[in-house]
Amino acid sequence: MSGLLEVSGISVTFDGFRAINNLSFSIGAAELRAVIGPNGAGKTTFMDIVTGKTRPDGGRVLWGERSIDLLKLDEAQIAREGIGRKFQRPTVFEDQTVAENLMMALKAHRSPWRVLFWKPAGADHARVEELAVQVGLGEALARKSGELSHGQKQWLEIGMLLAQEPRLLLVDEPAAGMTLAEREQTTSLLVDLAKTHAVVVVEHDMDFVRRLNCKVTVLHEGSVLAEGSLDHVTANQQVIEVYLGR
């Protein structure tokens, strides 16, 4: 197996409707990938399958150097294998500071069954600071998360995800609702993360996808319609028809 994640020939049917149709997808251990596609193309369902939320009717999902069969694992086991997902809406604890949110994520990762007795050590405080710096919140550690801008909350949540030390991050529409400056900073963050992680970004905003400057996978009716650079896929006649409507 060459990629970190190898999805081959998966299909999902909901009440007779084929939402994912013989879909194959592969991503390397240090790669940034944008997944685009019109509404209903199957982007969310695809991520649901990778994270174990939805079971496909057929196909294979293999993970890591040992080609672990993810279809045999439940959601919690898949998360522990190193697959982290960031949903579109930030879900940080608003009454807690940035540092407290990050510490909670670290704590949940380090000792899921001994949370009550867990005391942060010096190394944990250092890690929290490191995570905050990594997501651009190094100056905001003591701030209440509720006071952060929408973009900062998204970065905090990415930091909380990183506390779990994932190898693959699935990020759903990170740029939605962000200012231009926040988008630019988010682009840099994702590009930077992809130097050491596999990062899949589902995004509708084409300007944002262009700035990511990475390979793009276009989904349509549950299958891969085109794959390659943004220029390559947007020159594809079928992609044009799907986006402009027939």
Ligand SMILES: Nc1ncnc2c1ncn2[C@@H]1O[C@H](COP(=O)(O)OP(=O)(O)OP(=O)(O)O)[C@@H](O)[C@H]1O
């Ligand atoms: N639980 C479900 N039951 C029935 N149909 C479903 C279910 N989940 C998804 N679908 C259908 O499967 C298709 C793919 O949906 P999905 O949400 O994966 O698309 P998407 O590409 O994420 O769309 P969007 O960009 O609008 O979020 C859609 O037609 C949707 O209505």
